[in-house]
Amino acid sequence: MRLDKYLKVSRxxxxxxxxxxxxxxxxxxxxxxxxxxxxxxxxGDIIEITFGDKVVRVEVxxxxxxYKKEEAKELYKVLS
Numbered sequence: 775m776r777l778d779k780y781l782k783v784s785r786x787x788x789x790x791x792x793x794x795x796x797x798x799x800x801x802x803x804x805x806x807x808x809x810x811x812x813x814x815x816x817x818g819d820i821i822e823i824t825f826g827d828k829v830v831r832v833e834v835x836x837x838x839x840x841y842k843k844e845e846a847k848e849l850y851k852v853l854s
Contacts, residue, residue, distance in 0.1 A: 775837045778811035785846040
């Protein structure tokens with residue numbers, strides 16, 4: 775699954791265009807490297823998102839095409 779779609783499905787970022795903008799601005803890293811929106815995500819990847827001064831690190835547990843809002847947190851584990 776593409777990174778921008780994963781961020782939307784997992785509810786880490788609310789909208790896909792916002793996820794695309796964050797990728798273009800270099801605020802998202804996957805496994806320690808700045809990532810493009812088209813990068814394929816798989817279970818075990820570490821995603822690091824910079825929101826201003828705050829940095830959120832999550833580990834991808836599962837990659838699903840669709841997920842209910844209440845269950846979206848099951849797709850990842852927050853590391854810091």
